[in-house]
Amino acid sequence: MNAEFKQSILDALNNPNLAGALGRFSEAYRTSRAKAYQGIDFESLRTEIAAVKSDAAGRFEELADMFQRNAEARGTKVFRTSDPHAVNQYILKLAMDRGVTSIVKSKSMASEEIHLNAHLEAAGIEVSETDLGEWIIQLAGQRPSHMVMPAIHMTKEEVADTFSDKVEDGQQPDIPQLVKFARNKLRPKFLAAEMGITGANIAVAETGSIVIITNEGNARLVTTLPKIHVAIVGLEKLIERFKDIAPILTALPRSATAQLLTSYVSIIGAPVPNTDGSPKELHIILMDNRRNEMSRDPRFKQALQCIRCASCLNVCPVFSLVGGHVFGKVYTGGIGTILTAWFDALKQSDEIQSLCIQCGACKDVCPGKIDIPDLVLELRRRLAVEQGQPLVQKAAFSIVNNRRAFHTVLRAASIAQKPFAKDGFIRHLPMFLTEMTEFRSLPSIASHPFRDVFKKIKQEVRPHATQPKPEKAAFFAGCLLDFAYPEMGEAVVQVLNKAGIEVVFPEGQTCCGAPARYSGAYEVASQNALDNIRALRADEVTYVVSACPTCTVGLQHDFVANLESTGHTDALPAARALAEKVVDFSTLVNSLVEQGRLKFKDGIAPQRFTYHDSCHLKRTLRAEQTPRKLMQQAGYELVEMQQADMCCGMGGSYTLKLPELSAPILERKLVHIEQAGVPLVLIDCPGCVMQIRGGLDKRGSTIKVELTAQRLAENFQ
Amino acid sequence: MTAITATFEDFKLRAEAVGAQVEKVPNKSAALDFIAGVLLREGIADAPGARAVWAHCPAISSADREQLTARVPGIQFDVTRDNAAQAIAGISQMDWALADTGTVVQIADTVDQRLVSTLPALHIALVSTASILPNLPALLSRVDPRKTGYLAFITGPSRTADIERVLTIGVHGPARLVIVMVDELPSNKIAPEKTTSDKIASEKMAVSQ
Numbered sequence: 057m058n059a060e061f062k063q064s065i066l067d068a069l070n071n072p073n074l075a076g077a078l079g080r081f082s083e084a085y086r087t088s089r090a091k092a093y094q095g096i097d098f099e100s101l102r103t104e105i106a107a108v109k110s111d112a113a114g115r116f117e118e119l120a121d122m123f124q125r126n127a128e129a130r131g132t133k134v135f136r137t138s139d140p141h142a143v144n145q146y147i148l149k150l151a152m153d154r155g156v157t158s159i160v161k162s163k164s165m166a167s168e169e170i171h172l173n174a175h176l177e178a179a180g181i182e183v184s185e186t187d188l189g190e191w192i193i194q195l196a197g198q199r200p201s202h203m204v205m206p207a208i209h210m211t212k213e214e215v216a217d218t219f220s221d222k223v224e225d226g227q228q229p230d231i232p233q234l235v236k237f238a239r240n241k242l243r244p245k246f247l248a249a250e251m252g253i254t255g256a257n258i259a260v261a262e263t264g265s266i267v268i269i270t271n272e273g274n275a276r277l278v279t280t281l282p283k284i285h286v287a288i289v290g291l292e293k294l295i296e297r298f299k300d301i302a303p304i305l306t307a308l309p310r311s312a313t314a315q316l317l318t319s320y321v322s323i324i325g326a327p328v329p330n331t332d333g334s335p336k337e338l339h340i341i342l343m344d345n346r347r348n349e350m351s352r353d354p355r356f357k358q359a360l361q362c363i364r365c366a367s368c369l370n371v372c373p374v375f376s377l378v379g380g381h382v383f384g385k386v387y388t389g390g391i392g393t394i395l396t397a398w399f400d401a402l403k404q405s406d407e408i409q410s411l412c413i414q415c416g417a418c419k420d421v422c423p424g425k426i427d428i429p430d431l432v433l434e435l436r437r438r439l440a441v442e443q444g445q446p447l448v449q450k451a452a453f454s455i456v457n458n459r460r461a462f463h464t465v466l467r468a469a470s471i472a473q474k475p476f477a478k479d480g481f482i483r484h485l486p487m488f489l490t491e492m493t494e495f496r497s498l499p500s501i502a503s504h505p506f507r508d509v510f511k512k513i514k515q516e517v518r519p520h521a522t523q524p525k526p527e528k529a530a531f532f533a534g535c536l537l538d539f540a541y542p543e544m545g546e547a548v549v550q551v552l553n554k555a556g557i558e559v560v561f562p563e564g565q566t567c568c569g570a571p572a573r574y575s576g577a578y579e580v581a582s583q584n585a586l587d588n589i590r591a592l593r594a595d596e597v598t599y600v601v602s603a604c605p606t607c608t609v610g611l612q613h614d615f616v617a618n619l620e621s622t623g624h625t626d627a628l629p630a631a632r633a634l635a636e637k638v639v640d641f642s643t644l645v646n647s648l649v650e651q652g653r654l655k656f657k658d659g660i661a662p663q664r665f666t667y668h669d670s671c672h673l674k675r676t677l678r679a680e681q682t683p684r685k686l687m688q689q690a691g692y693e694l695v696e697m698q699q700a701d702m703c704c705g706m707g708g709s710y711t712l713k714l715p716e717l718s719a720p721i722l723e724r725k726l727v728h729i730e731q732a733g734v735p736l737v738l739i740d741c742p743g744c745v746m747q748i749r750g751g752l753d754k755r756g757s758t759i760k761v762e763l764t765a766q767r768l769a770e771n772f773q
Numbered sequence: 774m775t776a777i778t779a780t781f782e783d784f785k786l787r788a789e790a791v792g793a794q795v796e797k798v799p800n801k802s803a804a805l806d807f808i809a810g811v812l813l814r815e816g817i818a819d820a821p822g823a824r825a826v827w828a829h830c831p832a833i834s835s836a837d838r839e840q841l842t843a844r845v846p847g848i849q850f851d852v853t854r855d856n857a858a859q860a861i862a863g864i865s866q867m868d869w870a871l872a873d874t875g876t877v878v879q880i881a882d883t884v885d886q887r888l889v890s891t892l893p894a895l896h897i898a899l900v901s902t903a904s905i906l907p908n909l910p911a912l913l914s915r916v917d918p919r920k921t922g923y924l925a926f927i928t929g930p931s932r933t934a935d936i937e938r939v940l941t942i943g944v945h946g947p948a949r950l951v952i953v954m955v956d957e958l959p960s961n962k963i964a965p966e967k968t969t970s971d972k973i974a975s976e977k978m979a980v981s982q
Contacts, residue, residue, distance in 0.1 A: 189935035273946025
C-alpha cells in the first residue's frame with residue numbers, strides 16, 4: 057500500500073466533519089431503512105430483483121436490440137456503443153450540430169464514469185449539474201463521494217463558502233437558505249438550456265421506456281424544458297419487462313434513502329411535445345463500457361444486479377469512517393471497488409479493495425443480492441495472480457504453510473515476548489511494532505499452547521442415556537485459541553465431555569487458511585485446506601467442532617471454494633465430506649441442550665451481559681441468536697448494545713495491514729459496549745475477544761470479555 | 774364503498790407522512806370552492822408574479838373556468854412556459870393515486886401538465902377517490918406503456934437532504950403539494966364533455982383499464 061494512500065486514510069480520519077457526518081448517517085440509516093422495509097419480505101423481494109437483473113445480464117445485446125426497436129418505433133433515437141469515448145463524441149457532435157450553448161444535467165453516474173462534463177466544457181459549452189449535491193461538487197471542483205448523496209462529506213459552512221466563491225458573495229451556512237439559493241440560481245439555467253442530459257435508473261426493453269427517479273424534481277425540469285433530451289444508460293439498467301419495474305422501485309428508494317418512494321418518478325416512453333409544440337428530440341445512449349465483458353465473467357456477472365442504491369456504502373464500517381474520496385474512484389464503497397476494477401482497470405482497484413474488512417454487512421442489505429465481499433476477494437485473488445504477492449506477505453505465508461515451522465515460530469515468540477508480557481497482555485511493543493499495541497493490548501502467547509495442554513486434560517466422558525452410540529468430536533482449535541487462549545479450548549472440551557462426547561485433537565491441524573484467502577493467496581489457502589482435510593480425519597468422528605467462526609466458515613465453506621478455484625478437484629469429495637461434519641460450538645451445544653444432553657445448573661446467579669456479533673457467526677453461519685438464547689436459558693440477562701453486529705475492526709490480518717482503520721472501528725465498538733452499562737461482554741470468536749479485550753484493557757476498563765464457551769462451561773451441570 | 778374508504782385512509786396517511794396536504798371533498802363544486810380558497814389565501818391575483826396556472830383537467834368545464842376566473846382573478850388556463858415560470862401556484866388533475874406510498878400519478882404527455890406541477894412553488898392536484906389503487910403493481914398493470922410518452926409520479930413535495938443530510942423541502946419542484954381527493958369527479962376514464970381538448974381526452978381514453 058503506498059504512502060500516499062495511507063496518508064489519504066489518515067487525512068480522512070482526522071477530518072472531524074467527515075467522521076461526524078458519516079458516523080451519524082450510518083447510525084440513522086440502519087433504523088430508518090428497517091422502518092422503510094416494514095411489512096415487506098426483503099429476502100423474497102431481492103430474490104426477485106436478482107432474478108430479473110441476472111436474466112437481463114445474461115442477454116444484454118438481445119435486450120438492447122429489443123429496446124432499440126421499441127424506442128425507435130416511437131421516434132426516439134438510440135445510440136449504442138461499447139466505447140465510452142464515443143458517447144462523449146456523440147453528445148458533443150449533437151450539441152454542436154444543434155447550436156447548443158448550455159446544458160442542464162440531472163444526476164448520471166454513467167456520465168461521471170466517462171467524464172462527460174469536462175469533454176463538453178472543453179468545447180465551450182456550459183454544463184450545469186442540477187442535483188443539489190452534484191452542483192455543489194461541480195462548483196467545488198470535486199468528485200461525488202457517495203452515489204446517492206454526492207456531497208455528504210461537506211459541511212454547510214463549506215457549501216456556503218463554495219457558493220460565495222463560485223456564484224455570489226456573502227452566502228451564510230443556513231441550510232434552507234442555501235437550498236433556496238440553489239433553486240433561484242439554477243432556475244434560469246433550466247429555462248435557458250437547449251439540451252438536458254439525464255441518466256436512467258431502469259430501461260425497459262419490451263417498451264423502450266426509461267425510468268428516472270429524483271427527489272428534488274430536477275429531472276422533471278431537465279426532461280421538460282430543453283428541446284433536446286439525452287439519456288445515458290449503462291447496459292446494466294436494462295430489464296425485459298415493464299412489470300418488473302415494480303420490485304426495483306420498491307427496493308431502490310427504501311434502500312437508498314429509506315423512502316417508500318422518491319418524490320418523483322418519471323417513466324418516459326417516447327418523445328413528447330415541447331413547450332412550443334415541437335416534438336422533443338429524445339436520444340437514448342446505451343453504453344457498454346465493459347458491461348458485456350463483465351456479464352461473461354462467471355464470477356462478476358452478478359455485480360450487474362446492482363441497482364445503485366449505495367446501501368453497501370451506508371452499512372460499511374470502513375466507508376463510514378473514511379468516505380468515498382478514499383474508498384472509491386467514480387463509484388465508491390464496496391460495489392464501487394468492483395465497478396472501478398471493471399470500468400476503469402483492475403489495478404485501479406488495488407488499494408481500495410484492501411479497505412474491505414470482509415465483515416459481510418453489505419451482503420446482507422444488498423437489494424441486488426450481490427455477494428460484494430466475495431467479489432472483492434476475487435479481485436484480491438486476481439490482483440495477487442497478476443501482480444504477485446508482496447514479499448513480506450509471501451514470506452509470512454511460506455511459514456504459515458509449513459505447519460512445523462509455523463508452530464516453532466509461535467513457540468519461539470512465546471519466549472521472546474517475555475519482557476513485554478504482563479497479566480496475559482502485551483501492552484507495548486518496540487519500534488515498528490508499536491502501532492500494533494497503540495490502541496489495544498495484545499494477548500501474550502501462551503507458555504503452553506492448547507495442543508500441549510490438551511494432552512494433560514483428563515476427559516471424563518459419561519455417555520448420555522439418550523445417546524445412541526459413543527460420540528467423538530475432532531476439535532479444530534484455530535491459531536489464536538491454540539497459542540493465545542488455551543483456556544478457551546479447555547472450556548470446549550469440558551462442555552462436550554458433559555454431553556457425552558469425547559474430544560480428539562488431531563495434531564496435524566494447521567492454520568485454517570483464512571489469512572491467506574483474505575489476502576488473495578489462494579494457493580496457500582488451498583494447501584492449508586489439504587493439510588487440514590488430511591489431519592482431521594473426518595470419517596473417524598461424529599463432529600468436527602471449532603469455537604472460532606472464521607475457522608468454522610473455512611472448514612465448512614472456504615476449503616471447497618479454495619480447492620475449486622485452484623483446480624484441486626481430486627480433493628473436493630474429501631473437502632465436502634469434512635464440511636458435512638463441521639459445526640460451530642454454539643450450534644452444537646444448542647442441539648445438545650435440546651436433546652437434553654446438557655442441563656444448566658440450578659440457581660445460577662443472574663448476571664447482565666451484552667453480546668457482540670462476530671461477522672462470520674452472524675452473516676455466514678447465521679447462528680448469532682443461538683449463544684444469546686443459551687445464555688438467557690442459563691439465567692443471564694441480555695442487554696443489547698447499539699449496533700451489536702457492527703464489526704469490531706479485527707478482521708484477521710486487517711488489523712495488521714490497516715491498524716489506522718482497525719483502531720477507530722474498535723473505538724466505536726468500545727463506546728457501544730460501555731454504553732450498554734453491563735459488566736460482561738460475551739463473544740463467540742477468539743479474534744473479536746482479542747480485539748475487544750485488548751481495547752478495553754487499554755482504556756483501563758473493568759468490563760470482562762469472554763468467549764461464550766467459557767461461560768457456558770461454568771454453567772452446565 | 775367501505776373498501777375504498779379504507780384505501781383513502783391509507784393513502785392519506787402515507788401522503789401526509791411525506792408532507793403532502795390531503796383534503797377530501799364530496800364533489801367537484803366543493804373541490805373548486807376549496808381550491809379557490811387556497812388560491813385566495815396564497816394571494817393569487819391578476820398581477821405579474823401573483824398568478825396561478827391551471828392545466829387542462831378533464832373534470833373542469835368551460836363554465837367552471839369562467840366561474841373560477843371570476844372568483845380568483847389571476848388564474849390562467851392557457852399554460853405556457855413563461856406564465857408557468859412566473860406563477861405561484863399550479864393546478865392539475867391526476868389520473869391515479871397509490872395508497873401504499875401516498876403517490877399521485879398522471880399521464881403527462883402534454884407539457885402543460887408538467888409545467889404546472891414543476892415550476893410553481895405550490896401544486897394543487899385534483900384526483901378522484903375512485904382512482905385510488907393499492908400499489909405500484911396495480912398501476913403498472915393498468916397503464917399501456919406503449920401508448921404513454923411521459924408517466925409522472927408525484928409523492929409529496931420536492932425535497933433534498935444533500936447538505937448535511939438535513940431534510941429540506943422545496944428544491945427545484947413545488948415546496949407544497951395539496952391533494953384534493955374528490956369523491957365524485959369525472960375522471961379521465963369517464964368521457965368528459967366535448968371541449969377544445971378533445972384530442973387529449975381521447976388520447977387518455979386509450980389508457981387500458
